[in-house]
Amino acid sequence: MSNASHNIDAQRLSFILNELRLPAIKVVWPDFTQRADKEGWPGARLLAAIAEHEMAERDRRRIERHLSDARLPAGKTLDSFAFDAVPMISRAQVTAMCSGDGWLEQGANLILFGPPGGGKSHLAAAIGLALIENGWRVLFARTSDLVQKLQVARRELALEAAITKLDKYHLLILDDLAYVAKDQAETSVLFELISARYERKSMLITANQPFGEWNRIFPDPAMTLAAVDRLVHHATIFEMNVESYRRRAAIQRQSKAGRPPTYATIKAVDEMSLRDNQPAQ
Secondary structure: OOHHHHOOOHHHHHHHHHHOOOHHHHHHHHHHHHHHHHHOOOHHHHHHHHHHHHHHHHHHHHHHHHHHHHOOOOOOOOOOOOHHHOOOOOHHHHHHHOOOOOOOOOOOEEEEEOOOOOOHHHHHHHHHHHHHHOOOOEEEEEHHHHHHHHHHHHHOOOHHHHHHHHHHOOEEEEEOHHHOOOOHHHHHHHHHHHHHHOOOOEEEEEEOOOHHHHHHOOOOHHHHHHHHHHHHOOEEEEEOOOOOHHHHHHHHHHHOOOOOOOOOOHHHHHHHHHHHHOOOO
């Protein structure tokens, strides 16, 4: 450590940095000041360097908190998503949406349709992860789980407060919409959630059924129409009508389980017989 660093009260400085809530600077200032003394940095350069380090550490800690809070399934990233298996999805379009600019600010929605196993949940989680890394707040939830929590809030006369609490998330990901029971109590709280976020906060919904079959979710046709209307008014829709990824992977694993058996054919048997009956040379 340089003489300049020795000439200050390190304990006092540590206390001040704690009071100012600058934990990153508290850790790195001895190294930064030593380097600044050695290389002859101007004071402004040293101040800028340690301030930028503090900002970077704050961003990193904030992203860690938001990732923990988002409850995203592990391992679901854009890099691990098989875009080649879903040719109707443009990687460039998805990447552009991951900036969040425009659509999240406007409370627009994203809806992913397709049969089970087509990668909807993976893509939804990957988009959520990328958005968090870009500074947005995201919550990932199975629709049935969140609906049950909202039902409890309704019974406790706290439904409005529970829905308002979700406003801190720029994007609410509702996975597997189709698995909500066709029950008046469940679907009514789901409809209230959709209505409350309409044109204010964004939603990303994955569903197996197209809109025409949503009467299986909402028991009332009028409620079905109103829910669909609110969701699609400002929405991007991806239709992922592909073969189940899980089924395809299972078939590939099975095909690689071992060498295919060698079968004796009539031609092969005849050739072997001819060779066996030929006199020795």
